Amino acid sequence: MKIKRMPKRQMHGGIIRKLRKQKSRNGILDFSASMNPFPPHVEWRPEDCDLGDYPDDTYSDLKEAIGSVYSRDPDEITVGNGSVELIRIFAQVMAPPGTTAFIERSTFGEYAQSVRLAGGSVTDNPHERVNIRYLCNPNNPTGTLLTKHVIVNLLDTCREEGSSLFLDEAFIDLSDPKESLVNHRDPDLFILRSLTKAFSVPGIRFGFGFGDPELIEAIELTRPPWTVNRYAEIYTIEAIRHIPDLEESRRKIAIERDFLTKSIRSIGLAPHSSSANYILIDAGMNSSDLTSALLNEGILVRDCRSFGLPESIRVAVRSHEENRILIEALSICAP
Known part of the structure; x- marks a missing residue:
């Protein structure tokens, strides 16, 4: 072998x-x-989850709930078993052999790991022409938060060089949501979000993301079926209503x-x-x-x-x- x-x-x-x-x-x-x-108190009863059937792999109810909070259409939303699954799948879709991704030296290691597993290569030279730029905002582990204006300018750079921007906003709900690009639609932008940090539920394993419908369709096709279990689905539908809290x-x-x-x-x-x-x-x-x-x-x-x-x-x-x-x-x- x-x-x-x-x-x-x-x-x-x-x-x-x-x-x-x-x-x-x-x-x-x-x-x-x-x-x-x-964390906000979320009223839900795990024992009431109907586990006798497969989840709906389109996750239409879940995406409708997320979309109603963030003013996004379901076809702009993807879901996964934790944000790391979506990091891996995005790389599979966007970072095949022959592509190069810019990733800062001190940031979440799964970006580089996922790119390399997909066959792409990584650089930490911000001036190198690349296919993808990864950005964590606020950054992990430094806690540095960039303004929305700075990130929009970075998107302009991506457009000029023909690259895409992967924007991880896993911690922004506990930082400053006003700097989020969640309402910004751009074919070169993918935004990753998570409930884990904000609601203190790492055991649930749920992540979601926003992007152009064509990209979302490719991610959903690549994602293995039924990776979001029924517990995570039901919890998220209730918890997402508590975002204002x-x-x-x-x-x-x-x-x-x-x-x-x-x-x-x-x-x-x-x-x-x-x-x-x-x-x-x-x-x-x-x-x-x-x-x-x-x-x-x-x-x-x-x-x-x-x-x-x-x-x-x-x-x-x-x-x-x-x-x-x-x-x-x-x-x-x-x-």
Whole structure:
């Protein structure tokens, strides 16, 4: 059997369940996963989900619900089993062998992973002529938020060079939705969204995206059938109605983010300015050493080596009391 050469597996967070299986790790606070610490309450009953039939693979009711909130037609909407599935499928459709994608050096690693798995190549030179440009806004892990105006200008660049823009807005509902391009229709634009972060439901595994109907049709054709299970479908139809409630989440997150930033700076570390529900910290030491030390204090943070930042960690913004515990642990473990 001859298997094609594969890229190395991408490092991710999301290891808290594995750690909690260890008897000595039951009391861990998870600052590695950047979820909404103040999610809206969603009324739904998993036990009422009708599991005796296959889901409708066109997901017409689900797309109608999403479209009613974002003022988009169902044929402009695709859905998937988490946003990562849509990242992979977009690359299959748009990044075959012979194509090149621009991807920033310090951003979500699944973009490059997906392009390479599809056969395309990757560059981090912004001046190189490419077929696709990937942008995460706000960026993960830096928390940098670009304005809508800047991104529209980038779309103009894409149009001039004949490329497409993949815009990941997974965290924008917890940052500043006014900078979203969700209402911007352009044949060269694909927008990725997620419920995972905003509603703090990583176990549901649901992502969705907006694009030109021709692109959406290609993505839907490539997506394996029935990948969105009935639990995720029913939950999303209810949760999507609570998007306006996220304004209160953003207000509370901003207060705690400011507290964390000032506290981190006061103990001699260097937090990046963030517009999201997480903060990148330049630790001035090996990130793995700091991560291990914090874990011994019952705190799990995101080691940013996989982002190409070997002396940085990323911490989520959580409740005030939990944030105070993080600062105490950092005071003990930081150089």
